[in-house]
Amino acid sequence: MSEGDDLVRVLATLANPHRLRVVAALAGGRNYVSDLARQLQISRPLLQVHLKKLEAAGLVSASLELSEDGKAMKFYELVPFDLRLTPQLVAGIAPTLTEKGPEQ
Template sequence: MDKKSLAEMLNALGNEHSLKILATLAECECYVSELAKEVGISRPLLYLHLKKLENAGLVENEIRHFEEPPYTKKYYKAKNFELVLSLSRIKEIVKKE
């Protein structure tokens, strides 16, 4: 992990909405409208958090096609990860660059 990746991950995890989104997606895949209702936030705010979580490599999406409206839905799911962080690990990551 490099300094930029660590900062992106911590930034994405540094919000209660993002944590709730991630916890929800850890249980099941959801499409945007469903996820917004489940988490209790607006779709624009949800997209903001999902973008941060995607950039940090914590969630991924898949577009699925259907024969009836809405013809496409974007589903999100959590990616498995483990974050072990200590002061010495931060120092090690920062000194690499």
């Protein structure tokens, strides 16, 4: 995958309001799925769809942990990123774009 395709995938991933809200919620620190779903007022299945897309784009990471009562809990946290989009950046990576573009 090219650098240009990676940028397209990240931008496409962040172009969704639910995913932007997930990123905003995780900016305060890692959290588990059920708590995030309550905080964002969306269903866990819908949240998991968005978390998987964020994870595929390299924007979040997940870890499975056991609670004190033995319940498996999946925690998500942001992978540090700093996205600065400038005309010069776009001009520099445009030649690396594949014809088809990344699959989404």
